[in-house]
Amino acid sequence: xxxxxxxxxxxxxxxxxxxxxxxxxxxxxxxxxxxxxxxxxxxxxxxxxxxxxxxxxxxxxxxxxxxxxxxxxxxxxxxxxxxxxxxxxxxxxxxxxxxxxxxxxxxxxxxxxxxxxxxxxxxxxxxxxxxxxxxxxxxxxxxxxxxxxxxxxxxxxxxxxxxxxxxxxxxxxxxxxxxxxxxxxxxxxxxxxxxxxxxxxxxxxxxxxxxxxxxxxxxxxxxxxxxxxxxxxxxxxxxxxxxxxxxxxxxxxxxxxxxxxxxxxxxxxxxxxxxxxxxxxxxxxxxxxxxxxxxxxxxxxxxxxxxxxxxxxxxxxxxxxxxxxxxxxxxxxxxxxxxxxxxxxxxxxxxxxxxxxxxxxxxxxxxxxxx
Ligand code: UDP
Numbered sequence: 001x002x003x004x005x006x007x008x009x010x011x012x013x014x015x016x017x018x019x020x021x022x023x024x025x026x027x028x029x030x031x032x033x034x035x036x037x038x039x040x041x042x043x044x045x046x047x048x049x050x051x052x053x054x055x056x057x058x059x060x061x062x063x064x065x066x067x068x069x070x071x072x073x074x075x076x077x078x079x080x081x082x083x084x085x086x087x088x089x090x091x092x093x094x095x096x097x098x099x100x101x102x103x104x105x106x107x108x109x110x111x112x113x114x115x116x117x118x119x120x121x122x123x124x125x126x127x128x129x130x131x132x133x134x135x136x137x138x139x140x141x142x143x144x145x146x147x148x149x150x151x152x153x154x155x156x157x158x159x160x161x162x163x164x165x166x167x168x169x170x171x172x173x174x175x176x177x178x179x180x181x182x183x184x185x186x187x188x189x190x191x192x193x194x195x196x197x198x199x200x201x202x203x204x205x206x207x208x209x210x211x212x213x214x215x216x217x218x219x220x221x222x223x224x225x226x227x228x229x230x231x232x233x234x235x236x237x238x239x240x241x242x243x244x245x246x247x248x249x250x251x252x253x254x255x256x257x258x259x260x261x262x263x264x265x266x267x268x269x270x271x272x273x274x275x276x277x278x279x280x281x282x283x284x285x286x287x288x289x290x291x292x293x294x295x296x297x298x299x300x301x302x303x304x305x306x307x308x309x310x311x312x313x314x315x316x317x318x319x320x321x322x323x324x325x326x327x328x329x330x331x332x333x334x335x336x337x338x339x340x341x342x343x344x345x346x347x348x349x350x351x352x353x354x355x356x357x358x359x360x361x362x363x364x365x366x367x368x369x370x371x
Pocket of ligand 1: 150154
């Protein structure tokens with residue numbers, strides 16, 4: 001009998017499994033896909049480490065998590081500085097003095113603040129006080145110009161819902177800054193694991209038994225997988241057979257191309273913020289690891305990211321944390337509490353927008369608690 005059966009070889013499952021193994025427990029990781037590393041999976045194409053499930057840029061202010069990942073990979077000094085393209089215009093992200101200069105020609109922080117303040121006042125004058133949704137939150141944070149050119153179209157295609165129907169917290173991830181600093185994240189540490197994320201997760205899972213291509217929910221009753229505790233990192237509603245109804249998820253479709261040019265866009269991430277362009281961003285993988293000498297000098301790999309609703313066949317990427325889904329999740333959480341010896345973890349198990357560092361932190365905390 002296993003001590004812990006871990007379902008899912010993504011970051012949550014891998015980190016917990018490794019900790020349990022270190023604590024002397026008998027563990028097994030089961031993964032439905034044919035590879036480990038969940039959605040941080042990378043694969044080499046033309047010598048370039050391709051982020052197969054979208055851009056993953058590691059950033060954290062959590063010392064424990066940063067030390068943890070640095071034990072399993074060397075991190076380069078990549079700093080995410082995405083560009084936003086709206087028609088023929090090109091803006092720096094996150095919203096900072098470079099963005100404000102391009103938008104309005106303002107040069108000093110004082111001028112930029114005055115411009116934004118006057119637009120926020122307009123939003124308040126239209127009756128918005130406590131933001132009830134993403135649209136109101138965006139208007140109160142940066143005013144109408146930024147909202148209409150850089151937020152509305154991108155957000156509505158990413159989530160497939162009107163900005164006025166989405167929760168405000170999504171946009172609070174995006175910093176506003178009155179310096180000429182294009183670093184997307186405010187965190188103390190940032191970088192990409194040299195050699196790709198798959199190699200990092202392989203290092204985390206070193207010595208841990210892992211079986212890929214096994215769907216636990218289909219094999220649940222098999223004696224081989226009997227365990228004192230199951231750590232389930234898949235979709236919580238799927239675990240319960242969607243008995244209370246399905247939770248909604250956003251999915252993504254990736255269109256990957258190998259181009260016969262050494263450099264396609266000169267940057268790792270370019271967001272397309274117009275609603276009419278069906279993809280949200282193009283990522284060019286070579287720029288995540290500019291120091292990589294294996295990378296082809298003649299070719300480059302780019303991926304267009306198309307958001308779509310999850311339909312049961314695709315991979316789920318994001319929980320849709322609107323009121324309706326959160327209320328349904330709460331009910332599944334109640335069921336989960338009654339489910340003896342099963343713990344739900346990770347983005348899908350906890351139906352939450354965890355970043356990579358949050359996910360690792362949660363797994364380490366679970367290990368602290370139960371091992
Ligand atoms: N966002 C936006 N315009 C952009 C980039 C982001 O409006 O150019 C908003 C959008 O609502 C998105 C949220 O900010 O859902 C978070 O974006 P981010 O790219 O940080 O999220 P990720 O998909 O990478 O987790």
